Amino acid sequence: MKLAKFPRIRITHGPTPLEPMHRLSAALGGPQLWIKRDDCTGLATGGNKTRKLEYLVADAVQHGADTLITQGATQSNHARQTAAIAAKMGMECHIILEDRTGYRFADYQHSGNVFLDHLYGAHVSEVPGNTAMDKAMEDLAAQLRAKGRKTYIIPGGGSNALGALGYVTCALELADQAMNMGLHIDELVHATGSAGTQAGLVVGMEGARTQIPVLGIGVRAPRQPQEDKVFMLAQQTEELLGVPGSVARDKVVANCDYIGEGYGIPTPGMMEAVTMLARLEGILLDPVYSGKGMAGLIDLIRTGHYRKGQNIVFLHTGGAVGLYGYMHAFEGHMAP
Numbered sequence: 001m002k003l004a005k006f007p008r009i010r011i012t013h014g015p016t017p018l019e020p021m022h023r024l025s026a027a028l029g030g031p032q033l034w035i036k037r038d039d040c041t042g043l044a045t046g047g048n049k050t051r052k053l054e055y056l057v058a059d060a061v062q063h064g065a066d067t068l069i070t071q072g073a074t075q076s077n078h079a080r081q082t083a084a085i086a087a088k089m090g091m092e093c094h095i096i097l098e099d100r101t102g103y104r105f106a107d108y109q110h111s112g113n114v115f116l117d118h119l120y121g122a123h124v125s126e127v128p129g130n131t132a133m134d135k136a137m138e139d140l141a142a143q144l145r146a147k148g149r150k151t152y153i154i155p156g157g158g159s160n161a162l163g164a165l166g167y168v169t170c171a172l173e174l175a176d177q178a179m180n181m182g183l184h185i186d187e188l189v190h191a192t193g194s195a196g197t198q199a200g201l202v203v204g205m206e207g208a209r210t211q212i213p214v215l216g217i218g219v220r221a222p223r224q225p226q227e228d229k230v231f232m233l234a235q236q237t238e239e240l241l242g243v244p245g246s247v248a249r250d251k252v253v254a255n256c257d258y259i260g261e262g263y264g265i266p267t268p269g270m271m272e273a274v275t276m277l278a279r280l281e282g283i284l285l286d287p288v289y290s291g292k293g294m295a296g297l298i299d300l301i302r303t304g305h306y307r308k309g310q311n312i313v314f315l316h317t318g319g320a321v322g323l324y325g326y327m328h329a330f331e332g333h334m335a336p
């Protein structure tokens with residue numbers, strides 16, 4: 001793998017910690033649970049987009065860009081991290097937010113990630129759900145170019161092959177940590193959405209020559225399209241790295257049984273997972289991704305999917321800032 005040849009802006013506080021979750025493991029009575037703290041990547045309260053942006057923004061700089069354009073849902077963590085890195089790089093940032101939930105709650109529309117987008121000085125515009133977002137970004141780029149800006153479009157979630165390199169890097173980092181700790185990891189579990197995280201991880205695991213299986217818990221699409229999306233991006237990532245064909249199709253596994261009514265819509269399992277992690281481990285999950293990912297892991301443990309004695313690592317992809325956009329959902333639903 002020719003990972004080192006890609007320009008990278010080193011901004012992640014890493015290696016991010018790999019920690020045991022003793023109280024959660026005891027409460028569930030199943031395998032030993034660990035957490036890889038990519039909520040502690042450093043930039044803008046952390047999260048998984050930071051590792052992708054290291055490669056994407058380095059590419060933007062190489063292309064002479066002075067303006068970043070990206071898109072996401074209203075409470076997009078990716079948009080927030082992009083806004084922050086743009087500020088740090090002295091670039092202009094334009095964010096198009098898609099109203100995927102139709103929520104009119106004031107916290108959802110203005111607090112959490114949206115508040116930080118504005119605080120970081122991004123130009124934020126809002127569009128209805130089901131807008132053709134790639135075209136919206138192209139149109140905006142054309143307008144800005146006409147005004148003399150040098151634009152660089154970052155796809156939603158930072159998920160193209162270049163962005164996925166951030167999670168190739170993470171897989172190598174995790175394999176190294178596990179080896180140094182003498183830890184045998186039976187599975188790595190995380191929330192999967194725009195697919196860059198999982199695609200990078202499966203490619204990286206092959207590169208690290210480890211057999212750590214990766215399980216993505218879906219937050220938006222059904223299983224088949226989600227796995228197809230991850231596999232396609234994994235193939236593009238391998239090609240970029242000059243190691244085509246290294247990931248077998250059956251290494252890409254997504255479980256999309258924990259989405260509930262749809263993207264960004266709370267589920268009882270998510271509410272329980274967020275509350276349990278807060279009260280047992282002092283860890284903040286998020287309502288859209290890591291909360292549903294952890295809800296999936298908790299359910300798989302309860303239904304006997306794992307054995308006692310196994311070591312399962314949950315990749316915490318960040319997003320806790322989104323909790324402030326969902327206070328309405330938790331009000332009246334928190335146990336005393």
Ligand SMILES: *Cc1c(COP(=O)(O)O)cnc(C)c1O
Pocket residue numbers: 047048049077078157159191192193194195196197198286289290317318319
């Ligand atoms: C974007 C995001 C994910 C999903 O990662 P993808 O690479 O888009 O699949 C998971 N968790 C959080 C908190 C995110 O913001």
